[in-house]
Amino acid sequence: MIAKLTESMPTYPRRSPERMQGALARLQDQEWTRLEGAPDTEEALKAFHGGGEIWYVASGTAALQALLIGHEIGPGDEVITSAYTWGATISAILSVGAIPVFADILPDVPLLDPSCVRNSVTPRTKAIMSVHLFGCPCDMTALRAVADEAGIYLFEDGSQAHGSRWQGERVGRFGHGAAFSCMALKPLAGTEGGYAVFEDAQAAERAYLHGKHPRGLDPQRLAQWKDKDLLDALQLAMRPCAIGAELVKSGLDTLDEENAARRENARTLRRLLAEVPGVEMDPEPEGAEPVYHLMSFRLDPAKLSPAEAMEQLQDSGLGPFLYIPVPLHKLPRMDWQAYEGPAVFWHEQLKQAGISYQQQSLPQTEARSRESFQVGWNWIEPNPKAMEQIRDVLAELVGAAL
Numbered sequence: 001m002i003a004k005l006t007e008s009m010p011t012y013p014r015r016s017p018e019r020m021q022g023a024l025a026r027l028q029d030q031e032w033t034r035l036e037g038a039p040d041t042e043e044a045l046k047a048f049h050g051g052g053e054i055w056y057v058a059s060g061t062a063a064l065q066a067l068l069i070g071h072e073i074g075p076g077d078e079v080i081t082s083a084y085t086w087g088a089t090i091s092a093i094l095s096v097g098a099i100p101v102f103a104d105i106l107p108d109v110p111l112l113d114p115s116c117v118r119n120s121v122t123p124r125t126k127a128i129m130s131v132h133l134f135g136c137p138c139d140m141t142a143l144r145a146v147a148d149e150a151g152i153y154l155f156e157d158g159s160q161a162h163g164s165r166w167q168g169e170r171v172g173r174f175g176h177g178a179a180f181s182c183m184a185l186k187p188l189a190g191t192e193g194g195y196a197v198f199e200d201a202q203a204a205e206r207a208y209l210h211g212k213h214p215r216g217l218d219p220q221r222l223a224q225w226k227d228k229d230l231l232d233a234l235q236l237a238m239r240p241c242a243i244g245a246e247l248v249k250s251g252l253d254t255l256d257e258e259n260a261a262r263r264e265n266a267r268t269l270r271r272l273l274a275e276v277p278g279v280e281m282d283p284e285p286e287g288a289e290p291v292y293h294l295m296s297f298r299l300d301p302a303k304l305s306p307a308e309a310m311e312q313l314q315d316s317g318l319g320p321f322l323y324i325p326v327p328l329h330k331l332p333r334m335d336w337q338a339y340e341g342p343a344v345f346w347h348e349q350l351k352q353a354g355i356s357y358q359q360q361s362l363p364q365t366e367a368r369s370r371e372s373f374q375v376g377w378n379w380i381e382p383n384p385k386a387m388e389q390i391r392d393v394l395a396e397l398v399g400a401a402l
């Protein structure tokens with residue numbers, strides 16, 4: 001029987017009286033929906049990111065769709081991305097008719113390998129969608145160089161990485177656009193929600209036409225589109241929830257402090273785990289300041305599989321899970337040739353593109369799925385005692401003597 005953690009994570013998201021009051025005031029004092037969206041949250045996010053055209057929307061998935069639509073990415077266009085991500089990165093690409101092209105990840109961190117991205121560029125490539133998975137930023141310098149060389153867009157899926165930094169700069173403004181989820185499990189938590197950052201105001205305009213309520217458009221935009229008979233209700237309801245937007249705005253006040261604690265705890269655990277062979281944390285790449293949305297542990301496959309670890313850790317209080325047990329290119333619903341379940345709308349576009357993911361080998365991606373498991377990391381206050389307990393549990397798991 002493995003020992004139990006007695007320390008527990010702080011309540012997350014934080015529920016300070018001021019924060020709760022802000023959300024309540026939305027209900028009490030204002031309209032329950034605002035067709036123009038959440039302009040004050042957008043202003044606060046703009047200050048946080050140091051500029052950009054920010055659109056606060058209903059979800060991270062909607063933010064990804066807004067980015068793609070705004071940059072006119074559609075049927076047949078290829079978007080290079082990672083197969084080691086949350087599925088929404090991919091379903092957003094599929095939802096606009098585009099084709100995800102998977103490049104492998106780096107051996108030591110679960111992030112796109114820029115040289116594999118470069119090798120995946122074809123004349124049909126329109127964009128790279130980088131993913132700052134688990135809160136660790138990709139090498140945005142190298143990815144930007146690949147994008148510029150190929151003349152394609154570079155986007156960031158920062159849904160797990162609000163406030164993380166690459167070379168000292170916050171993620172979100174390294175490419176042509178970025179998307180963030182703000183659902184309640186994320187580092188910047190609303191109830192549900194998300195936002196897109198656009199560098200090109202024209203791209204944002206094109207996205208608004210698909211997702212803003214016509215009565216919520218600013219008067220200048222309204223006049224411009226009215227003249228061209230473009231104002232109609234053919235929109236995708238990316239409209240956000242006003243209460244979630246309020247919680248995101250107030251969440252910005254404590255985000256950096258919470259991220260610093262997540263990082264400090266991670267560093268404490270890294271130091272402690274140095275004495276435990278057989279289980280590893282991902283290194284912090286030089287130039288990266290991660291925020292540790294989730295913590296990933298990698299096991300020595302000769303000793304233990306993640307499934308065995310799951311079983312043994314069941315009652316440990318660590319709350320382990322397999323975040324990406326099957327890399328996305330190997331999912332049955334991506335296999336349009338052999339699939340037999342309920343209809344999947346993207347099969348026709350994959351068929352037309354002649355793309356067959358089952359044949360593709362992504363060695364680093366596949367090894368990650370085989371060898372790692374994850375835990376939540378809402379340790380938003382420094383807690384060295386909890387880190388010692390986690391170390392003890394993991395040492396017992398891999399049978400290491402301390």
Ligand SMILES: Cc1ncc(COP(=O)(O)O)c(C=O)c1O
Nearest residue numbers: 059060061086088089159181183
């Ligand atoms: C990497 C990544 N991309 C996109 C999303 C989609 O965000 P949402 O669930 O808010 O639509 C998530 C969130 O779960 C995510 O983790």
